[in-house]
Amino acid sequence: MKNFWDEEEATACGDDPLALRVYSSRLIGRASDLVLHGGGNTSVKAEFTDIFGVRHEVLYVKGSGWDLATIEAAGFSPVVLDALMQLSRFDVLSDADMVRAQRAAMLDPGAPNPSVEAILHALIPFRFVDHTHADAVVTLTNTPGGEARIRELYGDRLLVVPYVMPGFVLAKKVAQMTEGIDWTTLQGMVLMNHGIFSFAEDARESYTRMIDLVTEAEQALGVVPSPTTGQSGASxxxxxxxxxxxxxxxxxxxxxxxxxxxxxxxxxxxxxxxxxxxxxxxxxxxxxxxxxxxxxxxxxxxxxxxxxxxxxxxxxxxxxxxxxxxxxxxxxxxxxxxxxxxxxxxxxxxxxxxxxxxxxxxxxxxxxxxxxxxxxxxxxxxxxxxxxxxxxxxxGKVSNAPAFQGRCALVTGGASGIGRSCAIALAEQGARVTVLDKDPSVLTVFDGPDIQGRVCDVKDAQAVRESVAESVSIFGGLDILVNNAGIFSASDEVADMPEEEWQRSLDINLTGAMHVARESIPYLKLGWDPSVIIVGSKNVPAPGPAAGAYSVAKAGLTQLARVLALELAADGIRVNTVHPNAVFDTAIWTDEVLEGRAAHYGMSVEDYRKNNLLRQEVTSADVAAVICAMAGSAFRCTTGAQLPVDGGNERVL
Ligand SMILES: [Zn+2]
Structure with missing residues (x-):
């Protein structure tokens, strides 16, 4: 085990015992071989001066809910030492009474609940006390004859405590075992099947003892064979x-x-x-x-x-x-x-x-x-x-978990616009989201671990198959599919329709969506309240001239959604469609396209933006909110539906 103590950093703490306690607690917390995720606890006995200038002997002990790796001074509760000593003299003490009495003995009502081992820390007559669940020590105790091995290894330097329940029962056990004992002969304690304590008057010595004692256990176990390289895959x-x-x-x-x-x-x-x-x-x-x-x-x-x-x-x-x-x-x-x-x-x-x-x-x-x-x-x-x-x-409590906690979503065409807003909205409500986009910016546009981007062109059936499988292998499933990838083609009338423009629109808006749906179905069948949301267009119920390639592809997509709703209902998979209109904060609506369409209708760009009954500008976040609702329990009994998100349109009503 490496000893991370740095005299310069320690000196920077001055002679403030709490600052030193924070410092060496963090050294322990950074070693996952000693403690994991909130495990272990530490303390220091020091003076606390209250608002009246009165000094109290306190135990600053790790508060419940704090992690040693990141603990701060505020993570230590100042508990009156004498109160803890008095509690240790009870024959029995219920958990509820212990928690209440410890809180009552705290000199800072804003401090966290003291560790369940606070009484034990108080009983140990040294200033600094460190407790970990060191892998090597616990491993040794978890073997046949483990206690004999521990005694052989550490001799009389450590007290060996048989396993009892942590908390008051453990404190009581140690109190009995140490009655009349000369503590100065001890460097620490091994708690069988549980962990190890070290202690000393000095922060460095207590920490160093912990490292040395655990190193001895590691050496007794021998070097762990380093694993061979390579990874296995899973379907x-x-x-x-x-x-x-x-x-x-x-x-x-x-x-x-x-x-x-x-x-x-x-x-x-x-x-x-x-x-x-x-x-x-x-x-x-x-x-x-x-x-x-x-x-x-x-x-x-x-x-x-x-x-x-x-x-x-x-x-x-x-x-x-x-x-x-x-x-x-x-x-x-x-x-x-x-x-x-x-x-x-x-x-x-x-x-x-x-x-x-x-x-x-x-x-x-x-x-x-x-x-x-x-x-x-x-x-x-x-x-x-x-x-x-x-x-x-x-x-902690799980009752107020976000709506999509534990659920996995896949959003196509999500590097920008409606898809991006959907990914963010789903993640904010607790879902783990994979976003596919052919634009490589999908790899960098999202922060944090909840949204993963992946480059994928939905036209490529093989790439879609791999990407969907890859998405499932990250978090284990697929519950929500937002089939959003699409392009808006340049506005040619059919009489002048270039062959490649027609084909491109069908390939992306229609065939691409079919690829994603087809490859997702086997996973959706294993999903939790599985749901597919198709992003259609106002152009389906109300087409305009000179957008044929787009309108026809989106109409085909809507028909695909209806067929999917029929085919997947027996598996409990809902399939619904949104028809947004005039959502201008998307990649499709470049300034050029916007000006072109406004001119086409003889309007200013401003009027064109709010050209709906409600005179509302529809944003990608508005569409994302409706899509999230469709994926949620409000739409539990709805499939095959088409919902406009367009501010109201006379031709659709
Ligand atoms: Zn423990």
Missing amino acids: ALELATIRYEVSRAANRPMLAAFSGSSQSHCFSKRDDVVSIATRGPLTPDHVIRTKRVPLMVNDDPAVAVAKFVSDYKDYFDRHTDGKLSRLDCAPRWAVWQNRGTVAFGAKSSDLGVISDIVDHTITAIETAEGHGGWCALPEGDIFAVEYWELEQAKL
Whole structure:
């Protein structure tokens, strides 16, 4: 393990103990081998001067919901030390009473809830206390005879604490074990199947002890063989099938992220994978993210998920006290045998957290297998943490999730105009969006991880097939298709129609849309409330002269939508059409085209922009809002419909 301590940076903290605490907490947080995504906690004992100038001895302890990698001074709660010491003397203390009493003992009411381990931190008579779930230490404890190995490795330098529930029970256990002990002989504590503590009077020494102790555990395990290179692929359709079954089990749409990294792939191919992958998590803290065991997929995902769900119900029934309500029965990750692993989550940020935990878990399991075998805690202990209200509180509330959370969308022709507005609107409402466009600017026009651009010309059937499959393999499915790619051809009358202009319009506006629909159908059939929205044109119900190539292609597209609505209804796929008109913030409407059309009707450009009954200028965002509504529950019972978004048009009414 690398020691990241930098004396210059530490000196910049001055002699402010909290600043130093922030500094060395971040050093711990940046090592994923020590803590992952909010795991672990740290503290410092210091003085706090209140508004009256009165000084108090406090424990600044990591607040719930903060991540050590990014923590700031505001992430530490100042809790009166004496109050925590008094709490440690209770024989029993309910979680609710503990949380309430700790909050009452905080000297800053705006600070976050103190860590569940605050009482334990208070009991340790050193200024700086660091706690991690270091992979190497937990791996060693999760092997047969793990406790003996730990004792052999660390001798009397560390206190070895048998596994008990984190929180007050753990604090009580340590208090009993250390009664009358000379703390100065200790550098830290190993919590069996859970993690490690280091402590010292000095920030640097406590941090360095953590690094040194974990390095010793790494050395005892030997060097982990570096994985061979290469990635395994997965069929997009099979991934979509797994995601379909998992979403049904969760009763809400879930994203599915496949990993075929050499590590995941090799793990999934092991002969003993079913046995070793299903013994339990690396540390109990992970269970709220990953559930106790993964889904094991070999051939039929429906059978595999049904087994997972029924096993989960049995597990709940075995351990519930009759007062708990069961969480959803869907898995959070899968071992897809001979392929790799899959993470499931409603948000892409969940997928990142789960994927990281899975990578570390796999490494730990394989390492432990090389040291006598992977052992995990009994399922009752894992259940207690999974259903511990203080753990579940970390996940936050899901009730106000955005409308399209967990859903996957594909938008064609999305580098600009209506398509771009749609992609942004869908992403704002929680969807993960892939945007296809033949314009390479699609690769750079969107920020953030929620919208992925991909260059694709819808005329090219093979490219469309690959792009749709690629889109599905990013987040596991396709639920919303916005078939928008189109061009507005130059305005020739039929008498003067150039052959290539006619053909180009049909190829892009009609055949291109058919390609996208055709290649999407197998995935939409596995979608969550699947919906197709076709972007037609006012020119369909109300054509004008000198736009024949465009109007005819869009009329064909509308007929395609009607046929699709008939063909796909049995699969629950809705197909609806919007007919926008005069949306001028799109790539089609260059200044030249706008002036030309205005002149054609003998109007000023300004009048032409608002040439509708409502005298409203229709924007691409207006059209996107209607398209989002069509993809949502308001249109649950509507298919085959055509809706104008044109400000009102006498010829359409
Ligand atoms: Zn812990």
